[in-house]
Amino acid sequence: MAERTFVMVKPDGIQRRLAGEVLARFERAGLKIVALKFVQVSRRLAERHYAVHRGKPFYEGLIEYITSGPVLAMVLEGNHVISRVRTMVGATDPGQAQPGTIRGDYAQEIGRNIVHASDGPETARQEIDLWFSPDDMVDYEMSDRAWLFE
Ligand SMILES: Nc1ncnc2c1ncn2[C@@H]1O[C@H](COP(=O)(O)OP(=O)(O)O)[C@@H](O)[C@H]1O
Numbered sequence: 144m145a146e147r148t149f150v151m152v153k154p155d156g157i158q159r160r161l162a163g164e165v166l167a168r169f170e171r172a173g174l175k176i177v178a179l180k181f182v183q184v185s186r187r188l189a190e191r192h193y194a195v196h197r198g199k200p201f202y203e204g205l206i207e208y209i210t211s212g213p214v215l216a217m218v219l220e221g222n223h224v225i226s227r228v229r230t231m232v233g234a235t236d237p238g239q240a241q242p243g244t245i246r247g248d249y250a251q252e253i254g255r256n257i258v259h260a261s262d263g264p265e266t267a268r269q270e271i272d273l274w275f276s277p278d279d280m281v282d283y284e285m286s287d288r289a290w291l292f293e
């Protein structure tokens with residue numbers, strides 16, 4: 144079932160020049176880029192994005208981290224893309240993440256884990272709406288469509 148998810152290369156991923164590497168993994172998996180933008184995150188946007196974590200011990204550090212430099216935000220589309228991308232991203236703590244996952248291959252610490260991905264259909268919808276306007280969604284067809292989908 145085709146669905147959409149929100150993904151972001153966090154400031155450490157950008158600073159470590161891993162944006163292309165991360166995006167390439169999603170491209171190779173056959174996912175479709177529906178929207179993409181490079182942004183310096185405001186405190187207001189960071190607080191809305193991580194509202195669920197407000198009050199937790201790591202919250203202030205998390206807001207500082209995510210506003211510390213530009214991020215690459217995107218909407219990806221594909222079959223079961225929400226859970227599939229979460230699997231590709233790996234466990235929240237890179238120390239627990241499997242080799243072959245983005246966090247398992249490139250990161251060391253939970254507070255610098257390279258990438259964000261929506262964790263379910265409800266958060267995907269909310270995060271896409273928070274980060275993008277309907278006008279940002281590009282409607283087009285991939286030329287390899289017939290070779291990816293039966
Ligand atoms: N104990 C922690 N210490 C520092 N940062 C944390 C901690 N727990 C979570 N974070 C940060 O907050 C983000 C959001 O947490 P969470 O939603 O639990 O993970 P995920 O990003 O895998 O969905 C994590 O990706 C990580 O950057």
Ligand SMILES: [Mg+2]
Nearest residue numbers: 259260261262
């Ligand atoms: Mg989360």
